Amino acid sequence: MNWRVVCMALCIICLLVPYVPVGTAYAEQDDYERVNVPAKSLISAHNTLPGSTPQMAADGNPATAWNAGRNSGVISFVFNQDIKMNGIEIAATSSPTSTFSYLIYGLNGNRWEEIGHASRTVEYREDGKATVLERIPVLEGTYGGVLISMDSSNTASVSINELYLTQGTEPTFDNATVSQLSGGAFLTWEHEGFANQTVIYYGTQPGVYTEKVIAPWRGYLGTRVYNLVNDKKYYFKIAANVQGKIYYSKELSVVPKSSKIAKTLPEGTxxxxxxxxxxxxxxxxxxxxxxxxxxxxxxxxxxxxxxxxxxxxxxxxxxxxxxxxxxxxxxxxxxxxxxxxxxxxxxxxxxxxxxxxxxxxxxxxxxxxxxxxxxxxxxxxxxxxxxxxxxxxxxxxxxxxxxxxxxxxxxGKDPNASVTGNVYGNEANKVTQDVYAANRPMTKN
Known part of the structure; x- marks a missing residue:
């Protein structure tokens, strides 16, 4: 991975409007295994306070930290190997107490794709020690890196003392369906408890979801995903946030199709x-x-x-x-x-x-x-x-x-439909021409 890809991603994301997360969701920490950012990863940041380098966010020492020196910032971790992960944990400090929003991207090939978001409150501590925040789930997958865009709710500088990745078995539910439509798909699902928010992830490769749709509050009854290409197979996974814990459906697949018949209703209906x-x-x-x-x-x-x-x-x-x-x-x-x-x-x-x-x-x-x-x-x-x-x-x-x-x-056969066209149309012309011998060969008298 070269620096140009990383720097372009950082510059583009810094121009985004500050993100306000909706329906924060996280799973129980005990369900997952914490792993460190791989050694020799390429770590860079858009802004850095002097004496606080980006590498300090993954040096294994929670007492050191990367600090942006401002209340917003972006930091990226490009791994030296692909890592399968389903969440991150952040150790951080704050002065004063502040709520931070985190927008997380995963590196898929040469492309950064949004894979999760959340907000977390970091309490001020007089001893200056870092607090390990509640885990932030991301779309499970294999990624070549992680990029985090952060914003503070006040003047506190954004910082990361240590970043951890999480792996493990995600909570699932089995009852979900998908049906084909023309240029779309119809999905329904059922799980225990009321979902605060449900997201439908989808893509054209198994296990690789490049797009998402946030379902309406009644979406479990039936949510349609549009703008799909007919005769192309799509793969879906549903993520339901139930009382702060995310449950995932099994992977569903469908091929949208179109089939035309003659229209019988008049134009303008x-x-x-x-x-x-x-x-x-x-x-x-x-x-x-x-x-x-x-x-x-x-x-x-x-x-x-x-x-x-x-x-x-x-x-x-x-x-x-x-x-x-x-x-x-x-x-x-x-x-x-x-x-x-x-x-x-x-x-x-x-x-x-x-x-x-x-x-x-x-x-x-x-x-x-x-x-x-x-x-x-x-x-x-x-x-x-x-x-x-x-x-x-x-x-x-x-x-x-x-x-x-x-x-x-x-x-319905209209009883008053005119038959004039049959009498005075092309057939009538043929009859007239025939009567006057217009189409007959000339003969000698």
């Missing part, structure tokens, strides 16, 4: 949903985009008891003649519901009556079973009251945790 949950990425227009692996989906936050959601489709141009509706859904395994079967009820309405409310025009009650594979299920066709509609709504009830409408197909 727009979708709406009810109820609207701002913490979920609801996508009503995906229910009629012609791709069976995109969908509007509904999670059941009040399960049990049963709850329902509604998908509205608006035809903003001319009214559309409809005789029946067919729905394509996807049975996605959900961590909180492994029964393999759900009971769905789809009620189609159009218009409003002040006395009775929504006016029903069709209904389907059906049992949806997990078909395996991609989970795509074509439901039975739903007959509706034949007529012209400016809009209709699909009201969904399910006994499961999750239901999706991947595609809406409408059918």
């Amino acid at each position: 727009r979708g709406g949903v009810w109820p609207y949950y701002s913490d979920l990425n609801l996508t009503p227009n995906d229910a009629f985009d012609g791709d069976i692996y995109t969908s509007w989906y509904y999670t059941n936050p009040n399960y049990p008891p049963n709850d329902d959601g509604s998908l509205a489709l608006y035809f903003f141009r001319n009214p559309t003649y409809i005789e029946s509706v067919q729905i394509i859904t996807q049975y996605s395994p959900v961590a909180l519901d492994r029964s393999g079967v759900r009971e769905d009820e789809y009620t189609i309405t159009s218009g409003w009556d002040w006395n009775t409310g929504d006016i029903p025009i069709g209904q389907l009650k059906t049992t949806v079973r997990d078909p395996g594979g991609d989970g795509i299920v074509y439901l039975e066709t739903i007959p509706v009251k034949p007529g012209y509609y400016h809009e209709f709504e699909i009201h969904v009830k399910t006994t499961g945790r999750y239901v999706s409408v991947n595609e809406v197909i409408i059918n």
Whole structure:
């Protein structure tokens, strides 16, 4: 590793806005083994107080320290060998008492990648001895180095008396699922206790996670990860912070795919949903985009008891003649519901009556079973009251945790459709030409 890589990383990170950590998480110290920074590691810092060298942060002596001489700083440790690790511990002093934020990067090849963050309070001690702070977990992996960006909550200088790495078995949970989408993936999970924060790490190589998504507070019911490349395999690991201890899922993998069918809804159709949950990425227009692996989906936050959601489709141009509706859904395994079967009820309405409310025009009650594979299920066709509609709504009830409408197909032969095109179009031209012998060979009289 050359100095140019290290110096460029230090300069770039120092320009970042000070980081405020959310949902600090750490695991029990007894679960892990502490190891020293490898000897002969290349250690450098962006700022250093005279007489306090960066090498003092890993010299095996907690009485010596690297000190930035200011209330923010960056220090990097480039190892002379790759190290498998899942956390760090820092011994530090502070005057006065201060809370420090730590943003940790791991060196993956020639690239620094964020692997963890936390805040820790360092109490002032009159004897000047260093305090070993609570362990900071990082994304478990094999790294060629560690870079730490630090900020103080007051005027106290940032410093490290000694840096330790940790190894060991991480707490895990088994109940997690992933399903394919078009350009994305759908993940669910279940673990003991309420998670203060859950992070989904993912990448295109097993055990190497270069991207992350912070799940919404209700994300365990179903979180979608978008902007993935179809037909490319992705690997996921879920990290849940439960009362200050991080639990990890097993590694999950999926290949996003796309599959197109003919669209039957008129151009200009727009979708709406009810109820609207701002913490979920609801996508009503995906229910009629012609791709069976995109969908509007509904999670059941009040399960049990049963709850329902509604998908509205608006035809903003001319009214559309409809005789029946067919729905394509996807049975996605959900961590909180492994029964393999759900009971769905789809009620189609159009218009409003002040006395009775929504006016029903069709209904389907059906049992949806997990078909395996991609989970795509074509439901039975739903007959509706034949007529012209400016809009209709699909009201969904399910006994499961999750239901999706991947595609809406409408059918109907408009009784008033004009046949003028068949009479006066190209066929009419051919008839006219034939009548007047336009295409016949000339003959002698």
